[in-house]
Amino acid sequence: MSFLIDNFVELTVTGLVLGAVYGLVALGYTLVYGVLQLINFAHSEVWMFGSFAAVWVTVALGVAPGSALPIVIGVLLLALLAAMTVSGGVALLLERVAYRRLIRLDAPKLVALISAIGASFALAELMGLRDRVAGWLGLRDTLDPYVRSARDNTRFRNPLETEGVFSVGGYTVTNVDIIIIVSAILMMVALDQFIRRTRTGRGIRAVAQDSEAAALMGVNRNRVIRATFLVGGIMAGAAALLYLMRFGVTRWNAGFLLGVKAFTAAVLGGIGNVRGALLGGFVLGLAENYGSALIGSEWRDVVAFLLLVVILLFRPTGLLGESLGRARA
Amino acid sequence: MTQGKASPDTEPSAARSAWGPRLGWDRGALARRITALPVPAKWTLIGAFVVFLYALPLLEIPILSTPDTDFGAVLFTVASYVLVALGLNVVLGYAGLLDLGYVGFYAIGAYTVAVFGSLQAQLSWWLLIPMAVVFTTISGVLLGAPTLRVRGDYLAIVTLGFGEIIRLTALNTDWLGAAKGITGVPRPPSVELFEIPHLQWEGATAVIDLDDTTTFLVFGVADQAPYYWLALTVIFIVLGADRMLRLSRVGRAWEATREDEDAAELMGVPTFRFKLLAFASGAFIGGLSGALFASRQGFINPESFQLLLSILFVAAVVVGGAGNRWGVIMGAIVVAYLPERFRGFEEWRLLVFGMALLILANFRPQGLIPPRRTRRAQAVDEQLEALEEGTDRV
Numbered sequence: 001m002s003f004l005i006d007n008f009v010e011l012t013v014t015g016l017v018l019g020a021v022y023g024l025v026a027l028g029y030t031l032v033y034g035v036l037q038l039i040n041f042a043h044s045e046v047w048m049f050g051s052f053a054a055v056w057v058t059v060a061l062g063v064a065p066g067s068a069l070p071i072v073i074g075v076l077l078l079a080l081l082a083a084m085t086v087s088g089g090v091a092l093l094l095e096r097v098a099y100r101r102l103i104r105l106d107a108p109k110l111v112a113l114i115s116a117i118g119a120s121f122a123l124a125e126l127m128g129l130r131d132r133v134a135g136w137l138g139l140r141d142t143l144d145p146y147v148r149s150a151r152d153n154t155r156f157r158n159p160l161e162t163e164g165v166f167s168v169g170g171y172t173v174t175n176v177d178i179i180i181i182v183s184a185i186l187m188m189v190a191l192d193q194f195i196r197r198t199r200t201g202r203g204i205r206a207v208a209q210d211s212e213a214a215a216l217m218g219v220n221r222n223r224v225i226r227a228t229f230l231v232g233g234i235m236a237g238a239a240a241l242l243y244l245m246r247f248g249v250t251r252w253n254a255g256f257l258l259g260v261k262a263f264t265a266a267v268l269g270g271i272g273n274v275r276g277a278l279l280g281g282f283v284l285g286l287a288e289n290y291g292s293a294l295i296g297s298e299w300r301d302v303v304a305f306l307l308l309v310v311i312l313l314f315r316p317t318g319l320l321g322e323s324l325g326r327a328r329a
Numbered sequence: 330m331t332q333g334k335a336s337p338d339t340e341p342s343a344a345r346s347a348w349g350p351r352l353g354w355d356r357g358a359l360a361r362r363i364t365a366l367p368v369p370a371k372w373t374l375i376g377a378f379v380v381f382l383y384a385l386p387l388l389e390i391p392i393l394s395t396p397d398t399d400f401g402a403v404l405f406t407v408a409s410y411v412l413v414a415l416g417l418n419v420v421l422g423y424a425g426l427l428d429l430g431y432v433g434f435y436a437i438g439a440y441t442v443a444v445f446g447s448l449q450a451q452l453s454w455w456l457l458i459p460m461a462v463v464f465t466t467i468s469g470v471l472l473g474a475p476t477l478r479v480r481g482d483y484l485a486i487v488t489l490g491f492g493e494i495i496r497l498t499a500l501n502t503d504w505l506g507a508a509k510g511i512t513g514v515p516r517p518p519s520v521e522l523f524e525i526p527h528l529q530w531e532g533a534t535a536v537i538d539l540d541d542t543t544t545f546l547v548f549g550v551a552d553q554a555p556y557y558w559l560a561l562t563v564i565f566i567v568l569g570a571d572r573m574l575r576l577s578r579v580g581r582a583w584e585a586t587r588e589d590e591d592a593a594e595l596m597g598v599p600t601f602r603f604k605l606l607a608f609a610s611g612a613f614i615g616g617l618s619g620a621l622f623a624s625r626q627g628f629i630n631p632e633s634f635q636l637l638l639s640i641l642f643v644a645a646v647v648v649g650g651a652g653n654r655w656g657v658i659m660g661a662i663v664v665a666y667l668p669e670r671f672r673g674f675e676e677w678r679l680l681v682f683g684m685a686l687l688i689l690a691n692f693r694p695q696g697l698i699p700p701r702r703t704r705r706a707q708a709v710d711e712q713l714e715a716l717e718e719g720t721d722r723v
Contacts, residue, residue, distance in 0.1 A: 039485070098687060107694040110427060114647045115690035117640055121683025129676060260489070260636070267486055298501045305490035305497075309476075312487050316479050 004293040009169035015289035016282055017177050017246055020184030023281025024239035025262035027191065027274065028091070028232030034208045034272035035228045038109055041116035042094050044259025045123035046233050050087035050240035051250040052127060054079040055156045059145050063159045072159045076241070084237035091233025094119055095226055103225065120255075128252035153251045156244040180242045187238060188278045191231065195274055200227050208272065257301075264308045270318030279319055283307075382561060386554035387527050387543065401543075401553035403669045405625055408560035409618050410665035414645045414657040415567050416614025421643065422652035422700070423580065424607035425587030426477070427485040430492025431642050433472075434612040436634035437465045438619025440499060443629050446515040448506055454515045458620050465616025466609050473608035477601060492639050500631040510630025514623045517559060519547040548624075556625045563621065567614055571654055574610070583607055584702070648689050650696025659697045 004011065025047050032040040057079040063071060098119040102112045126133065131150040134143045164172035195201035203224040206214035215221050243258075244250060265284045269276025284304060291303030311318065363371060386401040413435060420428050441461035445452050452460070476487045499505045522545045526537050543554045574580050582603045585593035594600050623629050641664055649660020667685070668678045689697075695707070 098691075101691050102694060105694060110421075110647055110651070111690050111694040113427075114644055115687055117644060118683045118686025118688075118690060122680055122687060123683075125677075125680035125683060129680060132676060256637075260493075263486070264490075267483070296501075299497070302494055302497045302501075305493050309487050309490045309494075312479055312483050313475055316483055 004290060007171070007293065010171035011289040011293055012286065013171060013173055013177055015286035017180050017285070018288065019265070019282035019285025020180050020278075021239050021243045021246075021258075021281070022262050022265040022284055023269075023278035024184055024187065024235050024242070025258060026266035026269070026277040026281055027188075027235040029263050029266040030269075030271055030274060030277045031204070031228045031232045033266070034274075035204060035211075035225060036099075036103065036112075038099070038112045039116070039263070040094075040229075040232070041113060041259075042098060042120035042123060043091075043232065043236065044255030044262070045120050045127075046087050046091045046094065046255075047236040047240050047243075047258065047262075048124065048127060048250065048252070048255035049090045050083035050233075050237035051156075051244055051254070052154065053086035053237070054083040054241045054244055055154055055250065056146050057082045058157055058159060064157075067159060075159045076245075080238060080241050083241045084234045087237030087240065088230050088233040090123070091229040091236070092226060094123075095229040099225075100222070124253055124255065130252075150252065153249045156248050156250065158245050158248065160245065176245050180246055183238070183242065184278065184281075187235065188275070191235065192274055194231070200224070204228055261304060264304055267308060268311055268318055270320040273318065273320045276318055276320035283319070379565075383558060386557055387525060389527055399553055401557055403666070404557040405553050405560055406669060407662055407665040408557055408564060409622050409625075410642075410645060410661040411658050412560060412564055412567060412618040412621070413615055413642050414649065414661035415564070415571060415654060416611045416618065417642050417646050418651065418654060418657040419571070419574070419583075419614070420607050420611035421646050422657065423575065423583040423587065424604055425583075426604060426607060427643070428488045428608075428611065429485045429636075429639050429643060430488035430490070430495075431611070431615055432634050432636065432639040433488075433492040433495040434465045434469060434615030435619035435622070435638070436495050436499065436631075437468050437612075438462070438616030439623035439626075439629050439633070440505060440511075440619075441465070441616070442620045442623040443511040443514045444505060446624075447513040448511045449504070451515075454517050454624065457515065457624075458617070461620035462613055462616050465612045465619070468616075469609040469612025470605060472612075473605045477604045477608065489636065489639070493636055496631050496634045496636070499634070506630070508631065510628060510632075512628045514627050514629060516548045516624055516627065517556075519549070519555075521545075521547055550627070553625070556621070560621055563617065567617075568654065575654075579603065579606065644686055648686065648696060650699040652700035652702070653696070653698050656696050656698035656700065663697070 025043070028043040028046060029040055032038060032043070058075060061075055061078070063075045067075075094116075098115045099112060102115055128151055131140065131147040134140045134147045140147070158176075160176070162174045162176050165175050165178060166173055195204055203214070203219045204227065206217065206219050207221055207224045211221055214224075240250075261284065262281070265280035266277050267280070268283055269278070269280025284307065287307050288300050288304050291307075292298075292300040295303075363374070366374070386404050389400060413431070416434075417428065417431050420426050420431070438461040441464045442454075442457045444450075445460060446454065446457050472488075472491055476484060476491070479487060500508055505511075525543050525545055527543065543552050546555050546558070548555050548559075582593070582598045582600075585596065585598050586600045586603055590600050622633075626633070645660040645664040646657045647660070648663055649658065650656025663685075664682075668682055671678050671681070695704075
């Protein structure tokens, strides 16, 4: 108990940082669920591909930590762009390969889940086997810095040096902490406005409410679904870079646990609810941190899952309720 | 078995010709041929097939056998997947409850045997198996009672959470062996009766190999065939029980609940109680399978009960055709056997497995062998569609 009180600020800040990442990844689950009522199981792989894209950009540019600020910012922006592009692309690919046919056939949800699980396996394995794939293509030597030790942790060398900005309650809040929390909130606001104000956003809400009626009103359902996947993927790409800035490593199967946590966050906030995703992420991140401070860090994941179970039993629609369709413009 | 090969004695109805080509599989033809046989011939055929199944580890058939791992062990793995799939089929196929934490029951069964057989007490194997089954059934009821009130996808997530909680609890509790797991799990008691030789193949000819024998019935480490026989026997018993349940009032109540819970409730089906029963029966079979797994393995740790396993189980059921017991057996064989058979491509097998799941889900969404009801419903759907379109396909 005293550990919790002594480190309360640190636990809160790191909980919020973790929660911001959960929230951004949770968006992918929430959007797809809101529109299609499907659990996009492979979304974790979308995030994982984004994280590798970010790592590869820094490897390719080879910027040492402590370079001049404009260079650092440039590299980070490039990494962000790469992560967003790759994640968005993978999300679109996923929609095309794993979902489109099943949506058209109006197949049972369970089958779409299995399809997504298959895609998730294939994508993760593809990343884990990237050295083999490169060797197969005869590019093993050229691509060595990108594909070596494919099954191990891949380190991200953050060009931005972590430094303290101000101290509160015995914890020095770092620049990285601030960047992550602020950018997560900004992106969430931007996405919320996108869904509320733009034409595509209106389409997404319409399909979420009643896809047949929307189709009759001239909404191109397939385009809306593609846009949903793309937006979710882009957010996951941003989450990937933010995650790397704080935690520094990724690996081919890192997506799985993070995906489960992010999904938990989405359900916590009310799946299908865009604002709920960030709130759910923050609540989950904080609960995990406080919980593991109270009963030991080995129980961290248990705390997360117990929270999920309790919320679902007592408030099955999550904290803010399911409302992608009901959001008013 | 395409539509064209359907036996001529049955008149292909209009509806069937509408869905036949699309499904590409007329199970009716094979089933009708077997049913049409005289009773003694039918039983001989079934008997021969059963004997063949028991003899599988001895036959060492060249294409079927796994070159890189002990075939008996692979067969046991396949058999335990089949058992799990049959259990999950009750929950998922019959009652329509998506359980993503099924591995939790498997783990409870395995841990009961390990904890009370080795770590904390040394009970007899004959006592451990019923204990494992009772514990898992109770846990199924305890887990089901609060969670079955949530519906659909939420149930999937709640069960997923519970599955992980069970694994993490085992991982973090010293009394349960924590991360290092439990060794010396009791094996089934052995009786040494006689030796059975294996076959050896040279090209297409089989020779009885007297040096390579399996002792009946010794549950050792080296020869895994007896475990397979044990699991196979359990499968036959479970299949019998499954058939009886399915055809009973309980089976119909499950079907009604799955199709439309509100309608079933209005018709006087106490859906909650039946869902709980499905959960408990599923847990029963899962626990049994876990207990067998632990006594074969001799060693368990939390690593053996990853969430991934739950997902593989669900994949087995859905790929095979949820609701059809032969379908899910098929699915379990696909999910368990293919990766073992192609261990030569060790590195690539999961990639191929993922792609196979993707392709199967997309091009055979109703499962390899869909239940009869699904096919009936699809036939009706297509008939209606054809009528609406006003084409003369019907």
